Amino acid sequence: MEEEKGTTGSINLSLNGKEEKINLSGQVHHLPCCIKFNGHCTVSQYFKPKLKGMEIDGLAVEEAHFRGRKLQGTTISLPNGYAGFVLAKNNSGKRKACDVSEGNSNDWEMKAQFDKLTYWNHDAPPSKDDPFLRSFHWFTVAEAVSFSIICCLKNFFPPYFEIPLLQLHKQVKAEDLATIDAALA
Amino acid sequence: MGSEAPLPKWASTPCIMGIDEAGRGPVLGPMVYGCLYCARSYQKTLATLNFADSKTLKEEKREELFENLKADDSIGWSVDVIDPRELSAKMLKKNKVNLNEISHDSAIGLINRVLNMGVLLTEILLEYSDQSKGITRLMKENGGLVYLDTVGDADKYRIKLSERFPSIKFVVAKKADSLYPVVSGASIVAKVTRDRALREWVLEETSENMHRSFGSGYPGDPETKAWLAHHKHSIFGFPTLVRFSWGTCTSYYKDMVEVESDKVDEDVGYGSSGKQLKLSNVGFGKASKRKIEEIESSGKGRCKFFHSRKLEQLTHF
Numbered sequence: 001m002e003e004e005k006g007t008t009g010s011i012n013l014s015l016n017g018k019e020e021k022i023n024l025s026g027q028v029h030h031l032p033c034c035i036k037f038n039g040h041c042t043v044s045q046y047f048k049p050k051l052k053g054m055e056i057d058g059l060a061v062e063e064a065h066f067r068g069r070k071l072q073g074t075t076i077s078l079p080n081g082y083a084g085f086v087l088a089k090n091n092s093g094k095r096k097a098c099d100v101s102e103g104n105s106n107d108w109e110m111k112a113q114f115d116k117l118t119y120w121n122h123d124a125p126p127s128k129d130d131p132f133l134r135s136f137h138w139f140t141v142a143e144a145v146s147f148s149i150i151c152c153l154k155n156f157f158p159p160y161f162e163i164p165l166l167q168l169h170k171q172v173k174a175e176d177l178a179t180i181d182a183a184l185a
Numbered sequence: 186m187g188s189e190a191p192l193p194k195w196a197s198t199p200c201i202m203g204i205d206e207a208g209r210g211p212v213l214g215p216m217v218y219g220c221l222y223c224a225r226s227y228q229k230t231l232a233t234l235n236f237a238d239s240k241t242l243k244e245e246k247r248e249e250l251f252e253n254l255k256a257d258d259s260i261g262w263s264v265d266v267i268d269p270r271e272l273s274a275k276m277l278k279k280n281k282v283n284l285n286e287i288s289h290d291s292a293i294g295l296i297n298r299v300l301n302m303g304v305l306l307t308e309i310l311l312e313y314s315d316q317s318k319g320i321t322r323l324m325k326e327n328g329g330l331v332y333l334d335t336v337g338d339a340d341k342y343r344i345k346l347s348e349r350f351p352s353i354k355f356v357v358a359k360k361a362d363s364l365y366p367v368v369s370g371a372s373i374v375a376k377v378t379r380d381r382a383l384r385e386w387v388l389e390e391t392s393e394n395m396h397r398s399f400g401s402g403y404p405g406d407p408e409t410k411a412w413l414a415h416h417k418h419s420i421f422g423f424p425t426l427v428r429f430s431w432g433t434c435t436s437y438y439k440d441m442v443e444v445e446s447d448k449v450d451e452d453v454g455y456g457s458s459g460k461q462l463k464l465s466n467v468g469f470g471k472a473s474k475r476k477i478e479e480i481e482s483s484g485k486g487r488c489k490f491f492h493s494r495k496l497e498q499l500t501h502f
Binding site for chain 1 (some may be wrong): 495
């Protein structure tokens with residue numbers, strides 16, 4: 001597959017007739033391993049995180065065990081304005097011929113939502129230097145980048161160009177961000 | 186857990202102490218280190234108390250002897266209960282700690298505990314001065330003595346302990362639990378504590394259909410085997426009562442969901458004895474480098490900002 005081309009698809013974040021949205025806050029765990037299984041599992045019966053009663057870098061340390069390994073982690077809130085979603089492929093049967101020719105449908109729908117998650121390290125206690133926490137820096141950068149691009153391009157185009165401009169921001173390449181890197185490192 | 190304060194008078198006279206373990210071999214439950222100490226002058230009486238290697242005694246007899254020694258004012262004791270979660274976690278750490286090291290550390294911890302209580306285990310220097318001959322000499326005599334059943338090579342273990350406690354004299358021997366009554370006593374303390382801990386174990390997991398007929402915990406015990414088979418879980422492996430680092434668990438892993446660790450350095454483990462398992466055998470598959478890149482965003486080839494945060498652009502989802 002050509003990486004640059006990407007794919008198109010849709011993500012439906014509406015409730016789709018479901019009565020209440022499922023909130024998984026506090027039940028989403030990011031483990032330092034890949035469990036090769038997709039499906040339901042009674043996680044809370046076996047996975048019992050405990051607060052250690054101490055803080056590192058302002059993060060409340062939790063401890064749990066998975067397959068004999070000691071995991072240390074912390075529960076973090078997603079930044080304001082962001083939400084976590086559990087998505088599932090939309091297999092509602094309304095698949096069109098063109099989807100099939102693409103190989104796979106790429107339409108997703110929201111199954112549950114969360115605003116908190118717990119990430120775990122094997123052996124090491126959580127710290128603000130963990131890549132997972134540091135990846136949140138991207139949110140700040142993304143906001144700054146899209147804002148500056150829209151601002152500078154707005155000088156050249158009339159307001160109704162805003163939609164294509166937003167798409168443009170998605171195509172920002174790593175090279176464009178090299179300078180921001182230096183500023184944030 | 187151990188004998189209660191205040192410290193008896195005899196503890197300030199030279200004492201002997203025995204240290205032994207229970208539950209080293211079982212695939213489940215805690216490992217217990219126990220120690221028993223008394224004044225050197227009590228040694229002869231100790232020999233009459235029918236302490237024997239705990240393995241040769243029936244459970245009721247062990248319980249009875251334990252109650253007797255607890256009631257005996259001339260005897261002190263202490264235990265270190267090592268949780269199975271701690272055993273698994275240490276043996277499966279990135280920098281693995283093998284069972285011998287865990288055992289040594291536990292014995293060292295007990296010695297420290299008893300020393301800190303003020304029990305005289307160290308050798309004492311006696312100054313002998315003979316005025317008529319005009320000589321003064323220092324003699325080591327009738328000091329404390331600590332007896333241990335060996336873990337690994339006896340000489341190496343003794344040297345390790347002597348380096349740690351230069352003023353204590355150690356006797357490290359195979360089958361110390363049947364040779365020295367003070368070690369036999371320690372073996373009873375350890376064994377009874379381990380059996381009780383297992384009997385009263387509260388399973389952390391809250392799944393239905395769990396029971397507590399663990400058997401002895403030894404891998405060959407049919408009851409233990411049945412319990413393991415009944416309590417295996419395709420995602421979580423076993424309840425945390427089980428020592429995941431034990432070879433016995435391997436045969437169950439083939440029915441379980443594969444778990445890949447996302448760190449390359451996980452399978453380089455060192456400090457492992459011959460008995461220790463490689464990760465591929467204990468439910469965490471070895472992930473090849475290429476596969477790791479598939480399961481973990483590496484941010485490779487991108488600018489430093491993304492690389493250090495393991496962020497990469499997702500074009501297919």
